Amino acid sequence: MKIDPNSSADLSVQIAQAIKDAIISGELIVDERLPSEAELSDHFQVSRPTVREALKRLAAQSLIRTQRGASGGAFVNRLSFEDAYAQQVTTSTLLLSMNEVSFDTACEARYALERACAPLSAARRSADQLATMRAEIFRQGQPGLTDVAFCASDVAFHRALVDGAGNPVLSYQLAGAVEAMQPLMNMITFTARDRAVITGLHTRIADAIEAGDSGAAVAGLQDLEDETRKLAADVFAARAAP
Amino acid sequence: MKIDPNSSADLSVQIAQAIKDAIISGELIVDERLPSEAELSDHFQVSRPTVREALKRLAAQSLIRTQRGASGGAFVNRLSFEDAYAQQVTTSTLLLSMNEVSFDTACEARYALERACAPLSAARRSADQLATMRAEIFRQGQPGLTDVAFCASDVAFHRALVDGAGNPVLSYQLAGAVEAMQPLMNMITFTARDRAVITGLHTRIADAIEAGDSGAAVAGLQDLEDETRKLAADVFAARAAP
DNA sequence: TAGGTTCTAAATGTCAGACTTTTAAATGTC
DNA sequence: GACATTTAAAAGTCTGACATTTAGAACCTA
DSSP: OOOTTOOOOOHHHHHHHHHHHHHEEEESSSBBOOHHHHHHHHHHHHHHHHHHHHHHHHHHSEEEEEOOSOOEEEEOOOHHHHHHHHHHHHHHHHHHHHHTOHHHHHHHHHHHHHHHHHHHHHHHOOOHHHHHHHHHHHHHHHHTOOOHHHHHHHHHHHHHHHHOOOHHHHHHHHHHHHTTTTHHTSSSSOOOOHHHHHHHHHHHHHHHHTTTTTHHHHHHHHHHHHHHHHHHHHHHHHOOOO | OOOOTTSSSSSHHHHHHHHHHHHHHHHTTTTOOOOOOHHHHHTTSSSSHHHHHHHHHHHTTTTTEEEEEETEEEEEEEOHHHHHHHHHHHHHHHHEEEEEEHHHHHHHHHHHHHHHHHHHHHOOOOOOHHHHHHHHHHHHHHHTTTTHHHHHHHHHHHHHHHHOOOOOOHHHHHHHHTTHHHHHHTTTTHHHHHHHHHHHHHHHHHHHHHHHHHHHHEEEEEEHHHHHHHHHHHHHHHHOOO
């Protein structure tokens, strides 16, 4: 682990990069303890606050974790799917909210990816995942449900569908696509009729998944995408010309 | 922006979270300048190094950028697709390398997602993206190409295919799935015959994309997935029983 | 007056050293 | 042997200072 004394970049950035490279290259392995802050500051010839800033950068990316006390220190962190999920969701959400991504673009991406999961889910979903889908459909039919709660249930339904594929990598990749849509969906007002149509499609999809009919599941998702985009278009049209 | 004085969490974590919340909620908008470090340390009643650690955490996630000098400071950063790509790729790569994800699982996820892009790409790809695909196929046929270079070209081919869908959200989501496979692919030794089969399939896919034939493109990707998994299985079998 | 130069102040970047808190392990006691 | 106590190591935090960068103001000069 070396830094370039001639570089113009901030020291804490360079040090963070050096450690990150060591982790990626396998020079530092999972659960290995890094040298203490004092040792690192000695090694890189910088002060301890500078080393600490570098470590905080890595901690923010879940690359390391720190422990206080004797035999404490910074340890290379095993990046868990859970941590990665969370990062993926916040990054995707911010990306969408800060870049004026159109509803259609986000929606197209989400459903394209979800349709990719449908055949796997139809073949492999557990009874538990199917039960979750049914439970969410039931919840969506309850009277008095707020729009926000309806959207949250919608996300939960789709999460179960994706998880049904039994492929954690797929679940991780889709987490962002599905959850980041929620703020966009929250802009829509769902009438009782809209909800009935959506839950009807959800039922169709769940039935197809239960029957192992991947074609029907894909078709159901296609119709749901069309319906969602139509709803959104109506909302935006109504706002443009009140 | 407030922090809880009774919380046991580290101060820099709390402060980073408070600022992050303010950004996500829209309280702080893109390109807005945060208070100076001195003002923040005054506001939160902590020292400047603590504030700085919090800011470094946010900078590591590309949520803010800092500028030195007069009228400098920390600014809310517009999360660009480029930044998000990069994060997505490193996170996915580490996730795969640290969690003993099987080749098959990663491969299945990657091709499932890629097949989702194929119909859009067949309909929309630009001439430029098609040319990139052709150029990479040509490169893959060159003699003397190392296995690593062959894999890199493979990734470039697939990136062009995905970008052909013309949906930046989709490109972002797939960046991780496609690029994170590269280290896994690098474990495979490609014989001349293997390469011929793969480039043949690439040609089939490119032809289908050019012709706008989404069914053929999906079928080509399916065959490519099967071929890739067969190759990997052979490699692992050979290693298990030498 | 136009245009370049120098100065200045504000802000981040870095450093040194000290103190606080947490925690595991060594030590001591019954 | 089990439990309490001490100890030391390490991260967390604070104070205060100095270095460096940079935009803009003030100042000259042609």
